[in-house]
Amino acid sequence: MLRPRAIVVGGGISGLMASLRIAELGGHVTLLSTLSLHRSGSVTLQEGINAAMDTKKEGDSPERHFQETIRGGDFLAHQPPVKRMCEAAPGLIHMLDRIGVPFHRTEEGWVDFRRLDGSLYHRAAFAGTTTGQHTHHALAGQIRHHESKGGVTLYEGWEFLSAVLDDQLMCRGVVAMNRASMEIRAFKADAVIFCTGGLGMIYGGSTPAILSTGSAAGVLYQQGVYYANGEFIQIHPSTFTGPDKSFLISEAVVSEGGRYYVLRDKEPWYFLEEWYPPYGNLVPRDIATRAILKVVENFHLGIEGEKEVCLDVSHRDPDSLYSRLGGIVETYRKFAGQDPCRGPMRVRPNVHYSMGGLWVDSCRQMTNIPGLFAAGECDYQYHGANCLGGNALLSSLYGGRVAGESAFCYIKGLEKGTDSVDEGYFTREIKKQTEDNQKILQKQGSVNPHRLHQQLGTLMRENVMTIRHNKVLAETDEKLQEMMEQWENNLTMTDVTHWANDELIFARHLRSMLHLARVITLGAFRRNESRGAHYKPECPDRDDNYWLKMTKAKYTEKGPEFSYEEVDTSLMRPCVRDYTTSGVLV
Amino acid sequence: MKEVYFKIKRCLQRGRDSYWEEFVIPYRSEMTVVTALREIQKNPVNARGQKTTPVVWECSCLEEVCGACSMIINGRARQACSAFVARLEQPILLEPLSKFPLVRDLKVDRLEMSQNLRRVKSWIPVDGTHDVGPGPHQSVRHQQRVYQLSRCTHCGCCLEACPQVNPHNDFVGAYVISQVRWLNRLPSGALNAEDRVDALMASGGLSECSQAQNCVKVCPKGLPLAESIIEMQKSATLRLFKRSLGIS
Numbered sequence: 001m002l003r004p005r006a007i008v009v010g011g012g013i014s015g016l017m018a019s020l021r022i023a024e025l026g027g028h029v030t031l032l033s034t035l036s037l038h039r040s041g042s043v044t045l046q047e048g049i050n051a052a053m054d055t056k057k058e059g060d061s062p063e064r065h066f067q068e069t070i071r072g073g074d075f076l077a078h079q080p081p082v083k084r085m086c087e088a089a090p091g092l093i094h095m096l097d098r099i100g101v102p103f104h105r106t107e108e109g110w111v112d113f114r115r116l117d118g119s120l121y122h123r124a125a126f127a128g129t130t131t132g133q134h135t136h137h138a139l140a141g142q143i144r145h146h147e148s149k150g151g152v153t154l155y156e157g158w159e160f161l162s163a164v165l166d167d168q169l170m171c172r173g174v175v176a177m178n179r180a181s182m183e184i185r186a187f188k189a190d191a192v193i194f195c196t197g198g199l200g201m202i203y204g205g206s207t208p209a210i211l212s213t214g215s216a217a218g219v220l221y222q223q224g225v226y227y228a229n230g231e232f233i234q235i236h237p238s239t240f241t242g243p244d245k246s247f248l249i250s251e252a253v254v255s256e257g258g259r260y261y262v263l264r265d266k267e268p269w270y271f272l273e274e275w276y277p278p279y280g281n282l283v284p285r286d287i288a289t290r291a292i293l294k295v296v297e298n299f300h301l302g303i304e305g306e307k308e309v310c311l312d313v314s315h316r317d318p319d320s321l322y323s324r325l326g327g328i329v330e331t332y333r334k335f336a337g338q339d340p341c342r343g344p345m346r347v348r349p350n351v352h353y354s355m356g357g358l359w360v361d362s363c364r365q366m367t368n369i370p371g372l373f374a375a376g377e378c379d380y381q382y383h384g385a386n387c388l389g390g391n392a393l394l395s396s397l398y399g400g401r402v403a404g405e406s407a408f409c410y411i412k413g414l415e416k417g418t419d420s421v422d423e424g425y426f427t428r429e430i431k432k433q434t435e436d437n438q439k440i441l442q443k444q445g446s447v448n449p450h451r452l453h454q455q456l457g458t459l460m461r462e463n464v465m466t467i468r469h470n471k472v473l474a475e476t477d478e479k480l481q482e483m484m485e486q487w488e489n490n491l492t493m494t495d496v497t498h499w500a501n502d503e504l505i506f507a508r509h510l511r512s513m514l515h516l517a518r519v520i521t522l523g524a525f526r527r528n529e530s531r532g533a534h535y536k537p538e539c540p541d542r543d544d545n546y547w548l549k550m551t552k553a554k555y556t557e558k559g560p561e562f563s564y565e566e567v568d569t570s571l572m573r574p575c576v577r578d579y580t581t582s583g584v585l586v
Numbered sequence: 587m588k589e590v591y592f593k594i595k596r597c598l599q600r601g602r603d604s605y606w607e608e609f610v611i612p613y614r615s616e617m618t619v620v621t622a623l624r625e626i627q628k629n630p631v632n633a634r635g636q637k638t639t640p641v642v643w644e645c646s647c648l649e650e651v652c653g654a655c656s657m658i659i660n661g662r663a664r665q666a667c668s669a670f671v672a673r674l675e676q677p678i679l680l681e682p683l684s685k686f687p688l689v690r691d692l693k694v695d696r697l698e699m700s701q702n703l704r705r706v707k708s709w710i711p712v713d714g715t716h717d718v719g720p721g722p723h724q725s726v727r728h729q730q731r732v733y734q735l736s737r738c739t740h741c742g743c744c745l746e747a748c749p750q751v752n753p754h755n756d757f758v759g760a761y762v763i764s765q766v767r768w769l770n771r772l773p774s775g776a777l778n779a780e781d782r783v784d785a786l787m788a789s790g791g792l793s794e795c796s797q798a799q800n801c802v803k804v805c806p807k808g809l810p811l812a813e814s815i816i817e818m819q820k821s822a823t824l825r826l827f828k829r830s831l832g833i834s
């Protein structure tokens with residue numbers, strides 16, 4: 001039999017893991033990535049990866065990890081896959097350790113762990129504060145190895161344009177464009193895995209990389225893949241605004257002794273420690289963010305009247321800070337111009353992560369389109385209504401692995417391989433995308449795509465952030481529709497060349513962003529409760545009677561059509577999510 | 587300061603003539619070269635008030651870990667995202683890296699950098715990704731040293747600065763040698779250290795280095811590249827010696 005052939009789109013941590021698994025099983029992977037692998041968003045990942053190894057004998061276990069993850073996500077994740085992920089985590093740390101991730105060590109020479117948000121245990125393995133870079137480089141090495149053995153073919157610099165679906169609505173490959181020559185071609189495979197990352201750029205200058213536009217997810221949504229839980233966008237409590245983006249100051253700082261405070265009557269007030277004694281500065285991000293907003297907006301205690309608070313580690317020994325937080329210390333010095341070893345950092349909440357994503361089934365990571373899989377930040381599976389620090393990387397690795405394995409099995413079970421599928425599907429899709437490009441290049445209206453994007457970012461930051469109001473959300477959706485209209489009829493392309501035309505690619509991304517922005521906004525509008533990162537003062541409580549369900553958005557010409565899916569809570573009964581006490585976990 | 591002057595070396599397509607275009611960008615405090623290039627995207631008009639195409643360059647993380655936005659800024663190879671305009675002499679000259687095939691404007695094709703890593707077997711061969719238990723013990727001190735070495739961002743600045751990277755030879759470059767040193771120092775990587783050293787002893791490897799030490803000066807992460815080259819040269823000498831005695 002022919003070697004099973006799969007495509008993986010995206011060269012971040014999830015894409016590398018999926019590719020690695022397929023190659024290891026004996027399949028062949030075509031790995032497409034819009035930039036070179038090393039430029040993926042994953043390299044910016046800071047604080048670590050969770051795995052309950054309990055090396056400090058605190059009583060941690062995969063079961064505890066599972067419970068804290070479910071509670072951290074306010075009970076909105078299907079529980080069995082989360083449980084499997086937590087159980088697999090220690091094995092994944094061993095793998096990373098073996099392939100060369102330079103994890104910090106204990107004195108005895110074992111992997112060291114730090115405590116992160118929403119947890120009472122030291123559970124995150126870390127390599128300074130550049131865990132992502134090291135994990136990515138080690139995995140990329142493994143990919144190179146398989147490439148040298150013929151199991152992987154890399155296409156770096158290829159931008160995914162659309163999936164190729166046959167008349168049974170099965171996925172048979174993708175159409176992609178070379179970012180330099182603009183050649184458009186079809187890639188055939190029996191299964192395609194999307195690992196295209198998050199969508200922070202919908203909010204303009206947020207913490208994720210500039211590529212995180214959700215472009216591929218937006219295209220797939222328009223092709224019929226359900227988009228789930230879009231309204232759950234994580235606003236991270238501590239970021240600082242740099243010239244071109246917002247920079248993350250991760251919980252690694254808190255785990256090394258960092259404390260949030262504001263000045264009240266000239267005295268530092270450690271509000272999180274006062275309000276949430278057992279977790280203190282390590283409450284889950286949604287809670288920390290709302291607490292900061294309360295302090296700066298209701299109590300007007302922000303630094304110099306700004307919406308900022310202090311995060312201070314300067315009382316710690318600079319040498320140890322440098323060895324354990326090197327990346328963050330360097331970044332803050334360079335981009336904020338101050339030394340965190342000498343005084344408090346000024347931080348404010350900003351968009352960081354998308355819990356929502358492409359809908360996938362809970363065993364195989366397959367979307368509603370057969371043969372089309374998703375993993376990593378672009379799926380919705382593991383975090384429910386809020387993601388805990390160190391779990392995003394874990395879910396990228398684990399989801400990637402599951403997707404790789406199940407795509408391989410799926411291919412083995414196929415009756416009719418892609419080779420026997422009519423060539424017409426591919427040529428038609430190439431033609432469609434070529435014409436789409438031509439149509440975009442002819443746009444000579446008056447709105448520059450980058451300016452329109454700026455408006456989108458401002459709109460979403462002002463109206464669809466931490467605190468949400470129905471009236472505002474409804475107005476936002478109307479504005480988004482106006483922007484879509486602007487995109488369609490009034491966009492102007494200043495670059496109409498046919499070589500390395502980044503503006504054209506950006507215009508395509510912008511279209512995706514607009515579609516997903518509507519999914520986020522309307523999903524938030526409809527969900528009349530507060531849960532995890534989604535908070536509405538009009539209905540400030542969680543409503544399990546009505547809203548213990550996932551949002552699923554389906555694309556239609558008129559806009560997203562919503563349906564809801566029951567959450568599988570078979571392993572842990574939803575209880576009150578309260579971080580003011582250490583809580584009794586059942 | 588109200589405005590910033592830029593002179594940007596442009597070329598619309600590989601193989602076509604290059605030309606300089608000037609831009610005047612309103613100054614914003616804390617602005618970087620990337621801020622300016624993004625302003626041009628929003629309003630592609632040159633200093634003479636003529637409409638032009640937006641400047642093409644590559645960027646991703648904007649915090650100096652992805653290595654994408656390398657270019658030559660006032661004569662020096664560096665990352666655009668951390669090049670603060672207030673600290674640069676004007677007009678600010680932007681040019682693409684010259685040691686790589688040009689794509690367009692400030693964007694070059696650095697794919698050969700991955701190929702070079704493949705040449706030296708830059709990976710740790712493992713039996714599989716399944717769980718076979720923890721990796722080897724490592725001391726804190728050892729981990730710290732290794733950690734420093736593994737912070738390369740594949741930005742290409744060391745290649746740009748190196749006189750030995752030129753059309754007449756196929757030198758793999760300092761970052762590759764540093765990567766081998768990193769892998770060989772890892773307890774799990776040490777098992778195959780000799781394979782990588784052998785690869786570095788082939789043509790285009792260690793012997794091409796002329797000790798100019800420019801690489802260390804431009805590395806944005808401050809990697810000890812010259813030291814790595816010396817250490818790998820020692821490993822190579824030892825390897826030769828062992829081979830001559832027939833013990834490998």
Ligand SMILES: Cc1cc2nc3c(=O)[nH]c(=O)nc-3n(C[C@H](O)[C@H](O)[C@H](O)COP(=O)(O)OP(=O)(O)OC[C@H]3O[C@@H](n4cnc5c(N)ncnc54)[C@H](O)[C@@H]3O)c2cc1C
Binds near residue numbers: 040212
């Ligand atoms: C600053 C920061 C710090 C973080 N720290 C942590 C942490 O400490 N712990 C943790 O668990 N999580 C952390 N996260 C979250 C975590 O980094 C991400 O969720 C995770 O890396 C996502 O990996 P990924 O593989 O899904 O996507 P990415 O790494 O974003 O990769 C996406 C890939 O898809 C490719 N791609 C995208 N669109 C296209 C297209 N149209 N065509 C072709 N290719 C395309 C890109 O080139 C890229 O290779 C952090 C995130 C940020 C921004």
